[in-house]
Amino acid sequence: xxxxxxxxxxxxxxxxxxxxxxxxxxxxxxxxxxxxxxxxxxxxxxxxxxxxxxxxxxxxxxxxxxxxxxxxxxxxxxxxxxxxxxxxxxxxxxxxxxxxxxxxxxxxxxxxxxxxxxxxxxxxxxxxxxxxxxxxxxxxxxxxxxxxxxxxxxxxxxxxxxxxxxxxxxxxxxxxxxxxxxxxxxxxxxxxxxxxxxxxx
Numbered sequence: 001x002x003x004x005x006x007x008x009x010x011x012x013x014x015x016x017x018x019x020x021x022x023x024x025x026x027x028x029x030x031x032x033x034x035x036x037x038x039x040x041x042x043x044x045x046x047x048x049x050x051x052x053x054x055x056x057x058x059x060x061x062x063x064x065x066x067x068x069x070x071x072x073x074x075x076x077x078x079x080x081x082x083x084x085x086x087x088x089x090x091x092x093x094x095x096x097x098x099x100x101x102x103x104x105x106x107x108x109x110x111x112x113x114x115x116x117x118x119x120x121x122x123x124x125x126x127x128x129x130x131x132x133x134x135x136x137x138x139x140x141x142x143x144x145x146x147x148x149x150x151x152x153x154x155x156x157x158x159x160x161x162x163x164x165x166x167x168x169x170x171x172x173x174x175x176x177x178x179x180x181x182x183x184x185x186x187x188x189x190x191x192x193x194x195x196x197x198x199x200x201x
Contacts (some may be wrong), residue, residue, distance in 0.1 A: 019071075021047045022054065026064060027072040031106040035113040035120055038065060062123030069127045073106065074098060077134040084142035085192055091135065091158070092165050092188035099169040100181060107166075152199055164191045 025047035030038045039061055044051045058064040079090045099107055113120040114128075139154035148157075168187060172180045180187075 018049055018053065019057075022049055022057075022064075023068050023071045025049075026068045027103060027106060030065065030068065030109060031103055034109045035065075035117050040064075060123075062119050065120065066124050066127050069110075069124060070130065072103075073110075073127070074131055076131055076138075079134070079138065080141070083145075084138060084147045085196060087138040087142075088157070088161050088192045088195070089188055091138075092161055092192060093185065095162060095165045096169065096184045096188055099166065100184065104169075148196075148199060157195065157199065160195045161191055164195075 026043045135158045136154035142148045
């Protein structure tokens with residue numbers, strides 16, 4: 001008669017916090033070191049998760065980065081306040097919080113690495129589409145509601161808001177940073193209102 005192995009001895013139960021630990025460690029490592037320093041060894045060391053476990057989940061570091069961005073980076077798919085001003089303010093607010101927070105360097109890394117490294121560009125294409133497509137949908141909804149004129153370019157609207165916020169944060173000199181931080185959400189309102197006023201007229 002064969003012996004039945006007790007359930008407790010059939011293998012270690014899956015740790016539900018593994019991906020969360022990996023994502024937290026990976027986004028910090030990427031922001032600090034960029035693509036050049038982003039590897040399984042560094043993520044394993046920072047997260048306390050063995051490299052073998054990482055390779056069972058992700059076949060390469062580009063795939064891991066794509067999942068990290070989806071889990072920990074800019075997400076706009078859930079934004080739908082019912083009017084274009086609210087939607088654009090939400091986008092501007094997310095970007096301001098990220099650029100002025102501890103993950104601000106991740107934004108710059110992504111801009112550079114997707115241009116310099118084809119594997120990063122290709123691997124993160126679906127993540128970027130997951131940001132661009134919902135952003136454009138905001139403008140399409142606004143046109144359908146009559147908030148914006150027919151023929152309004154979704155790309156232009158988003159570029160005007162995102163570009164202004166990005167430039168504002170990245171070009172503010174250190175001696176003015178405290179003031180910028182205290183007024184950044186007022187600035188977001190000014191940008192959004194200016195963009196919408198210009199498009200409507």
